[in-house]
Amino acid sequence: MKIKGIFKDGQIFWHILMFILILISVCPILFAFTGSVKTLEDLYNGGFFPREIIFDNFKRIAAAVPIVRITLNTFIIAACVTAFKVITSTLAAYAFVYFDFRGKQIIYFILISTIFIPFTVTMIPNYLTISKLGLVDKIFGVMLPQLADASGIFLIRQAMRAVPKPLTEIAHLDGISELRILKDIIIPVTRPAIISTGIIFFINSWNEYVWPTLILRSNENFTLSLAMQVFTDSEGGVEYTMTMAMAVITMILPIALYLIFQRYIMSTFASSGIKG
Amino acid sequence: MKRNSSSAGRFIPRNSGIKPWLFILPAALVFAVFMFYPLIYTVYLSFFDWNMIKPVKEFVGLQNYFDIFKDPNIGKIFGNTLIYIILLLIFDFIAPYIFSFILSFVIKMGKNFYRSVIFLPSVISLVVGTMLFVWILNPISGPAAKLMGLFGLTAPVWSTTQGLVIVIISIMTSWKIFGYNFIVALSGMGGVPLEVIEAARMDDIPLHRIFLNIVVPMSSSTGIYVLILSIVQGMQQVFTPINMITQGGPDYGSTNLIYNVYNEAFGFYKTGTASAYAILMLLLFGVLLFLEFKYVEKGVYYEN
Numbered sequence: 291m292k293i294k295g296i297f298k299d300g301q302i303f304w305h306i307l308m309f310i311l312i313l314i315s316v317c318p319i320l321f322a323f324t325g326s327v328k329t330l331e332d333l334y335n336g337g338f339f340p341r342e343i344i345f346d347n348f349k350r351i352a353a354a355v356p357i358v359r360i361t362l363n364t365f366i367i368a369a370c371v372t373a374f375k376v377i378t379s380t381l382a383a384y385a386f387v388y389f390d391f392r393g394k395q396i397i398y399f400i401l402i403s404t405i406f407i408p409f410t411v412t413m414i415p416n417y418l419t420i421s422k423l424g425l426v427d428k429i430f431g432v433m434l435p436q437l438a439d440a441s442g443i444f445l446i447r448q449a450m451r452a453v454p455k456p457l458t459e460i461a462h463l464d465g466i467s468e469l470r471i472l473k474d475i476i477i478p479v480t481r482p483a484i485i486s487t488g489i490i491f492f493i494n495s496w497n498e499y500v501w502p503t504l505i506l507r508s509n510e511n512f513t514l515s516l517a518m519q520v521f522t523d524s525e526g527g528v529e530y531t532m533t534m535a536m537a538v539i540t541m542i543l544p545i546a547l548y549l550i551f552q553r554y555i556m557s558t559f560a561s562s563g564i565k566g
Numbered sequence: 567m568k569r570n571s572s573s574a575g576r577f578i579p580r581n582s583g584i585k586p587w588l589f590i591l592p593a594a595l596v597f598a599v600f601m602f603y604p605l606i607y608t609v610y611l612s613f614f615d616w617n618m619i620k621p622v623k624e625f626v627g628l629q630n631y632f633d634i635f636k637d638p639n640i641g642k643i644f645g646n647t648l649i650y651i652i653l654l655l656i657f658d659f660i661a662p663y664i665f666s667f668i669l670s671f672v673i674k675m676g677k678n679f680y681r682s683v684i685f686l687p688s689v690i691s692l693v694v695g696t697m698l699f700v701w702i703l704n705p706i707s708g709p710a711a712k713l714m715g716l717f718g719l720t721a722p723v724w725s726t727t728q729g730l731v732i733v734i735i736s737i738m739t740s741w742k743i744f745g746y747n748f749i750v751a752l753s754g755m756g757g758v759p760l761e762v763i764e765a766a767r768m769d770d771i772p773l774h775r776i777f778l779n780i781v782v783p784m785s786s787s788t789g790i791y792v793l794i795l796s797i798v799q800g801m802q803q804v805f806t807p808i809n810m811i812t813q814g815g816p817d818y819g820s821t822n823l824i825y826n827v828y829n830e831a832f833g834f835y836k837t838g839t840a841s842a843y844a845i846l847m848l849l850l851f852g853v854l855l856f857l858e859f860k861y862v863e864k865g866v867y868y869e870n
Contacts, residue, residue, distance in 0.1 A: 301673065301675075304672050305673065305675075305676070307668065308673065311665060312680065312683045312684065314741070315683060315684055315686060315741070315745065316683060318687075318695065318698035318699060318741070319686070319687070319698070321701065321702065321709065322698055325701070335707075377592070378592040378593040381589045381592055381593065382590045382592075382594075385585075385586040385587075385589035385590045386590075389585065389589070391586045394586075401597065403855055404597060404601050405798075406855040407601065407605065407848065407851070408801070408824060408847050409802060409805075410823075410824050410827035410828065410843075410844045410847055411605055411608050411848050412600065412601060412604035412605060413604075413828070414611065414831050414840060415604035415607040415611075416604050418618070434600070435599075435600035436596075437592075437596045438593040438595075443593065496691070497690070497691035497692065499692065499693050499806050500802075500805055500806070500809075503809070504832070515693040515694075518693050518694065518697060522697060522700075528701070528704075533697050533701070540691055540693070540694050541691065541694050545689065547689070548685075548689040555689075556685065559749050559750065
C-alpha cells in the first residue's frame with residue numbers, strides 16, 4: 291500500500307522533483323568526500339568513486355600549514371563566542387520576559403533591529419578599535435566584537451515566554467533571588483532551546499569568514515575557513531584534491547553536530563520564523 | 567505564539583528598579599561598543615576624507631555622497647546589486663516557498679528525510695561551498711564540464727563572463743541559504759489547516775490555485791520574513807564567493823554595494839567613500855526593517 295502510494299496521483303513526479311533538489315544539495319558534499327581521498331589524476335580522469343583510497347592529501351595539508359593549530363584556533367574562537375553569546379543572551383532574555391521596566395519595548399526593538407545592520411556598516415570602526423587594542427592577527431580580536439547576539443536574545447526569549455509564569459511567581463513569594471530562579475527554574479525548563487541556540491552559534495562561528503579575514507594575517511593564527519584559501523589562490527590555480535581534503539576537515543564537525551542534534555536545531559530554526 | 571503574553575493572563579511583570587538593567591548590561595555593553603558606536607562612527611566618517619592612517623581627518627561635508635554618483639562604476643554597482651537581489655529572491659524566496667508547499671501538502675511520504683537533507687548545506691561553511699562549486703564548474707575537468715561534453719557543449723569560463731558570473735555566485739550563495747529559508751517557510755505553512763487543503767483538493771482545485779489563493783495568503787507573514795531574510799542574509803553572504811574568486815571582477819562585473827564598501831575601505835583605503843556606500847546600504851536595509859515590523863511583527867495577516 292505504501293509503495294503504491296508513490297505512484298498514485300502523480301506522486302512520482304513530485305518525488306523526482308524533490309530528488310533533484312536533494313541531489314543539488316548533497317552532490318557537492320559527496321564530491322568533497324570522494325575527492326579528498328583521490329589522486330589528482332584520479333580526480334581529473336576517474337569516475338565518482340576513487341580508484342584507490344589514499345590519505346596523501348591530508349598529509350600534504352599537515353606539511354603545508356599548522357593544521358592542528360588552525361583547527362584548535364577555530365574551535366577556541368567558536369567555543370568562547372558561543373559561551374559568551376549564550377550567557378549574555380540568556381541574561382538579557384530573562385530581563386525582557388520577567389521584568390517590567392521603562393523603555394522595555396523600545397530597547398528590545400533597538401536590540402533586535404541590529405539583525406538588519408549589514409556588517410559593512412560596522413566593519414571599518416570595529417577594525418580600527420581592534421587595531422587600537424593591538425588585537426590584529428590575534429584570535430581574541432576575532433572573538434571580542436561577537437560576544438553578544440540579537441538573534442540569541444530573540445530565540446531564548448521565545449522559549450522563556452512559553453514557560454508558565456506561576457512557576458516563577460511562587461519562587462518570588464518565597465524570596466528566592468533572581469539568579470537562583472534563572473539557574474534553578476528557567477534554564478532547566480528552556481534547556482533544549484538554549485542548547486540548540488548554542489549549537490547554531492557554534493556552527494556559525496566555526497564557518498565564519500568575513501571578520502576573521504580582516505583580522506587574521508599569519509598562517510598559525512588562521513581559522514579553517516581562511517586556511518582553505520592557502521590552497522586556492524596559489525598562482526598555478528587551485529590544488530583541487532587538497533582543497534577537497536581541506537573541505538572535509540572544515541565541514542566534518544558541523545555535519546556531525548547537525549546529525550546528532552538535528553531535531554533540536556530544526557525546531558529552533560523553525561521557531562525563528564514564527565514571530566512573537 | 568503571538569498571543570503568549572496575553573494568554574499568560576493575570577501575570578504582571580514586576581517593576582524591580584535596577585535589577586533588569588543588570589541582566590541586560592552584558593549584552594548591551596557589547597552592542598554599545600561593537601554595534602552602536604561603530605554605526606555612529608561610520609556616519610561620522612562618511613563626512614570626512616581619510617585613509618585610516620593620516621593623523622587628521624579632513625571634513626568634506628556631503629562630498630563623499632556626491633562622489634558616489636560621479637563614480638564611473640556607479641551604474642554597475644547598483645545594477646549588479648539589483649540583479650543579485652532579484653536572483654536571491656528567485657533562489658531563496660520563491661523556490662523554497664514553492665518547495666515547502668510541495669513538501670507540506672503535495673508529497674505524502676519521506677517528508678522528514680527530504681527536510682533533513684535539504685537543510686544540510688546550511689551548516690556548512692560558504693567557503694567550503696564556494697570551493698566545491700569552483701571544482702564542479704571548472705571548465706577544464708569539472709563534473710559539469712564533463713556532463714556538458716556528453717551533449718557536445720563546452721563549459722564557459724564563468725568567472726570571467728559578464729552576467730554569468732553573478733548568476734553563478736548567486737547559486738553558490740543560495741546553495742547555503744536555501745535550506746534555512748526552506749525550513750522557515752515550512753514552519754509558516756504548518757499554520758495552514760490541513761483540512762482546508764484537503765477540502766480544496768477534493769474539489770479538484772488545481773495545485774497552483776491552492777498555492778496562490780490559499781497557502782500564500784495564509785502564510786504571508788512568514789513569507790515576508792523569508793523574503794526579507796533572502797535579501798538581508800543573501801546580500802551579506804555573497805561577499806564570500808566574490809572575495810574568494812572574483813574580487814568584484816571582471817571589470818566590476820560581479821561587485822555590488824556590500825563588496826564595494828570593503829573594496830573602497832580595505833582595497834583603496836578611502837574610508838569616507840566606503841562609509842558613504844555603507845550608509846546607503848544601511849538605508850536600503852532600513853526600508854526592509856520597516857517592512858518587517860509593519861507586516862511581520864504585528865502579524866496583520868490571517869496567520870495566527
